[in-house]
Amino acid sequence: RSYLQNLSTRGMASSTMARQLSSIRQFFRFLYDEGVRSDNPVMVIDSPTTARSLPKYLSEEEVEALLLAVKMFDGPEGVRLTVLLEILYASGLRVSELVGLPLSAISGDGRLLIVRGKGAKERMVPLSEPATEALDDYRNVRDHFLSKGKVTASAANFLFPSRGREGHLTRARFGQLMKDVAVMAGIEARR
Numbered sequence: 001r002s003y004l005q006n007l008s009t010r011g012m013a014s015s016t017m018a019r020q021l022s023s024i025r026q027f028f029r030f031l032y033d034e035g036v037r038s039d040n041p042v043m044v045i046d047s048p049t050t051a052r053s054l055p056k057y058l059s060e061e062e063v064e065a066l067l068l069a070v071k072m073f074d075g076p077e078g079v080r081l082t083v084l085l086e087i088l089y090a091s092g093l094r095v096s097e098l099v100g101l102p103l104s105a106i107s108g109d110g111r112l113l114i115v116r117g118k119g120a121k122e123r124m125v126p127l128s129e130p131a132t133e134a135l136d137d138y139r140n141v142r143d144h145f146l147s148k149g150k151v152t153a154s155a156a157n158f159l160f161p162s163r164g165r166e167g168h169l170t171r172a173r174f175g176q177l178m179k180d181v182a183v184m185a186g187i188e189a190r191r
Contacts, residue, residue, distance in 0.1 A: 003024075004017055004045070004048065014049060014051065015050045017048045018047045018050055021042070021045065021047055021048070022047075024042050025042045025043070028041065028042045028043075056191055062185070062191075063089055065187060066085060066178075066185045066187070067082075067085060067089070069185035070082050070181050072184055073181075075141075075144075076144040076145065079141045080141070080145070081177060081181060082134045082137070083131070083137070084098065084169075084174065085178075086130050086135075087113070087127065087131050087134070087135070089128075089131070090127050090128035090130070091113065091115075091125045091127060092125075093113075093125065095171050095174055095175075096171055097116075099171060100158070100168050103156075103157055103158060106135070107124075110127070111126060111132055112124050112125065142159075145162065146161050
């Protein structure tokens with residue numbers, strides 16, 4: 001406790017102190033498991049509370065700038081970027097939900113998505129008219145991403161297929177693409 005207090009008075013962040021405490025806990029667990037100690041005194045010490053950072057968001061003008069910038073990308077890549085951004089903006093989906101959408105998530109008329117979210121709960125998400133139009137355009141070029149290189153059999157089941165192990169576009173790749181679009185839109189990539 002005095003060690004953690006010392007870290008606090010030295011101005012260490014609570015996340016740093018939590019990591020330090022975790023290391024100490026693991027060390028004492030090792031000592032207990034090896035029979036060197038008959039108790040683990042660190043188990044009674046509570047971890048410092050860490051502040052959760054607020055989510056980053058963009059203004060409406062910045063989103064409009066992104067939507068304009070994405071139009072500068074040519075071919076199937078540009079069409080895919082457009083639909084990704086339009087659906088994300090229209091629906092409020094988590095990025096992991098968006099990139100992992102199965103092809104079967106699209107309703108017959110294309111105006112609704114059936115999304116399986118956290119806890120395997122399904123919800124219906126309506127799409128805006130621009131998102132629906134972008135989705136129609138994307139459906140015409142989707143095969144380009146299936147024929148591009150070696151694609152797994154499961155990739156054909158995803159709305160945004162990829163050659164990756166998961167079979168669909170990854171969150172990391174989506175982030176890279178959005179940073180490229182942000183730079184073209186004049187928005188700091190870190191945002």
